[in-house]
Amino acid sequence: MAANAHHEESFVSKYIFSHDHKMISKQFLITAIFMGIVAVMLSVFFRLQLGWPGQSFGILETFLGKWAPDGVLDRNAYLALVTIHGTIMVFFVLTGGLSGTFSNLLIPLQIGARDMASGFLNMLSYWMFLASSVIMISSLFVEGGAASGGWTVYPPLSALPQAMPGSGMGMTLWLVSMVLFVASSLLGGLNYIVTIINLRTKGMKMTRLPLTIWAFLVTAILGVLSFPVLVSAVVLLIMDRSMGTAFYLSDIHIAGEALDVTGGSPILYQHLFWFLGHPEVYIVLLPALGISSEIISTNSRKPIFGYRAMIGSILAIGFLSFIVWGHHMFVTGMNPFLGSVFVFTTLLIAIPSAVKAFNYITTLWKGNIRLTPAMLFSIGLVSTFVTGGLTGIVLADSALDVNVHDTYFVVAHFHIVMGLSAIFGMLAGVYHWFPKMFGKMLNTKLGFAHFWLTLICGYGTFFPMHFVGMAGAPRRYYEYSQFEFLDWVMDLQPIISTFAIIGALAQLVFLFNFFFSIFRGQVATANPWQANTLEWTTPVEHVHGNWPGALPEVHRWAYDYSNPNYEEDFVPQTVPLKAGEEDH
């Protein structure tokens, strides 16, 4: 990328087929916001059914038509909505949206590079992401409905069109969309890794990288190593569906017919899926943790506590996440000894996680904390990360998992630790880097309102689900009235749904703030948060190549906040060390 290419760009090459990482990051963000709106709406639809089963809601009929005859959600449609909700949230919002937006924006800016290693691949990555988003959304409209077997699409349910309506065309589209999605994230991931390794500016040693970059690096490595396994799982599933193979199928008699399949194993799919699936939850979470590290340090006006321990724990979490996938399969009949091994490896992850949590808290201790909206969301993230992570200890214990596996306890756990934390991290990132992305400020007071409503409704929705689950209520149930022993916890359902609906509406505050501020927001200054990292040394008005002149040179780590050697409470990375001063 030419350093000062000031040639005129056409509208198309600037806004549409852009190679510029800043523009691509905005494209990812806006697409993810759109997907997020869809996913939240779907969850509100099925939460209506769960909160008030069988009741008629005009809004359901308006949006879903024949899937909600007389305003009551159809049971097949229910499963389709849950599945697509989960898929969109995990992959499109929190993988594509979170990594795509912030890795793209921050990697070149924070390491001092003019752009990504390959702008073209980067663009391709976005367009594949968009194509797969479009396919996923369109699968909602096909005959028979979208994929309905849960976001994990376990065969044989997903392999046999005769097993449920959603396993027809909808499932095919789901699989195609996922293949494109993986291609997109591989292109993105390789690019991120290469850029971080090769394009750091002078003085930007690995031990001076902001924690955001460390998190993005490990995330990208996890993705590159695990997504290909998902593709193989998906390709084998496609072959089972359409080419008569039987990788996952054996001894099946369905719809009055014995199928001509023997020798496959549905469990094989689960191993392949979760070999991606578990790292995937860290692909979702690590960028959020990286973002919040940066924001918490900046706004506490204190160095992040235990920088090296933070890097160590990111690496440890990344490594361990590859050897724990079996904790999703304790009740598949796996050898109990193998189960024990997975119990052990899984519980090990709690150690680096605990280190991270305590380091965040120590960073706050004796800080001088500016409670910006980004900071609020980051603090919210630490809370949800801890609250949700703790229930993971229960789930990791195979003996306990037997009784709560696939119940609402799991739904509570992963929504708090993965859903809320990662969403909070993403929102924190948007509030913090909005000035860098759009050159405008978001309205702070609306940000406060947004945060408090989201925090309250987030916990209000997901915390009570623990109790519903411990009472034995399975997930992916259309309604619970068939089981008398669950009646007594069902009074929680309308409360949960009410919180969910208010929480969803609260996002309108954010949407409004976001789009309104792009056009009408206060014009940003170059370094509004008085932060140390390099992105704040670039001009507010975007230029190709990021820095109009020479690339900045780095002399110190990113966390010299309130350094006693300096008057100011922040010391940008570009400031040379004083005589006799030691790097952190």
Added chain:
Amino acid sequence: MKLLILLVVVVGVVALAQLARVYELSAKLRKRREEDISHADNRLNASLFIVFMLAFYAATIYLYAAYGDYLPTSASEHGVGVDALMSVNIWIITAVFFLVNTLLFVFTAKYYYKKDRKAKFFPHDNRLEMIWTVIPSIVLAGIIIFGLRTWNDMTGEASDDAILIELYSKQFDWTARYAGANEEFGVSNFNLITSNNPLGIVTNEGINESLAELDAKIEELETTVNYERGVLVNKKKDFEKQLKHLHEHHAGHGHADEHAEEGHDEHHGHEGLTEEQLKSEIAKIEEMLKSDKVSVLSDVALEAKQDKLYRLKRHKQRVLDIENFDFSDEQSLSAWEAGKDDKIVKGEFHLPIGKEVEFVFRSRDVIHSAYMPHFRTQMNCVPGVPTRFKMTPTITTDSMRTIMDDPEFNYVLLCNKVCGSAHFNMQMKVIVESQEDYDNWLNEQKTFFVEEVKEEEVPAAPAAEGEPTASIN
């Protein structure tokens, strides 16, 4: 309704617009920059954290009080250990939950921004970090050891005199099988599944029944395919063409004798039929076309039927392959015989109290999961891959009714792996009773060739709003 929604949306947007404008204006008036968080705002947010924390804790305590004893006492032996482990875990994580959240919120509230203060420069402290690496490790070691002990106890081998019960799942109901007097399950094969033999147990009767059913289906389909109007008409046209062709030949040559040695081919159609044969074929088709068996199918439907026919024939071959096994081998013979006294029950199954049960789980279509929350028991049912789980029930249904103070209470087996549209209602009653009652009940159960049971009549899964539960086929 639509109008109402639109109205709400419009009003909402307008309200937000006004709100933002007010903020915009007020910020301009006070010349405030968005990034400058005022002292008042910092203080407000800081106090809100404390308020939130207290409210959150109050709600948590309420939830623990109201819903904390999530399930009645475990009705199985290993469940007691599971519950003990669960309490320990819950105590630990609850303590950490309160501790860490309190530190987080209190620090946030306490150290909010003041202009004249500078934060403490405190980049790291090896001793502290060591503390919170080591302490969690020790606690986790405890949890792991306790957890794995419980796990080993519950996953071990069942004793030799355990009762053997198979739980067999399909969309959307359960079947239980008891091994009968010989304490051994008969071999089963999914190809043999019929409505009378829902588990596909291999016996002579099973095979004959299956063959009979397949033959009937094949015949029916063959009839449909053979009597399809379009097919018949085309065939007829084809024969007529051949006939015409034959006639033209005759007319064109005149001297039939001259060509006699050229081969009799000349006198036949290209399928080698004589004129008489062709005529009779055509007559036959005409006759068929008049019959009421004639059906009209689209090309796609016809192809589907032909496909299905092909599959049925393959299926039949697979059944015949079973029959062709060499049964001189004594072991297979006994397995074959073993199936005859297997007992098959639907709707509810019974267990004697205090006796160990070895469950075997199988599925015939998709993955289901056999979940019995009151016994702290769950295992997936995977087509093609049998699984197992052992447990010992310790509380009879009657005692549990007393404990729960609910004369209607019943243990249930429910499906806990999404399996299709009626997943939410795939259940079976479990009755735990004295050995004597159990023996009586088991004696009353029929051996496997049960009377034909219509699936709608199965008392277990009461259908939602009167719709049949088993709907897929």
